[in-house]
Amino acid sequence: MTGDAGGIPAVGEAVHDSARDRVGRVMGHVGPYIQLRPLTGGREWDADPHHLRPLTRAELLSARVAEANARSRQPG
Template sequence: MGHEGPYLQLRPLGGGREWDADPAHLRPLGPAELLSARVAEANERSRTVLGPVGIRGSPHTDRAEDSTR
């Protein structure tokens, strides 16, 4: 996110309150950790953008309405 004096400022992937971290205690993500973080981000986006199943004209509710006509 940024830095303040000798510390790096970090924030959770999904947003939230930032915290200060000593750069000496940090390391780059490994490939598996990076993939896991990206999948978590994509899952969070899909939950917030699409909403729960069965709401706002999802295919499940549309089919049920079409079958009663």
């Protein structure tokens, strides 16, 4: 991970939560948990840092494409 030396992901980093099989962006750290939010927005969830891993290049590209597609479908 690109966060601190203890392996905690940095705020803003995109990670995979294996406990929920979801991808999210790190929004913060509270107590023993990491707060994640879906890349396309929505409700945050708490994740155990032991279940997080950085995205591969392919996963990150796929997530960014999904994020752009979701934005393009929004009215406005």
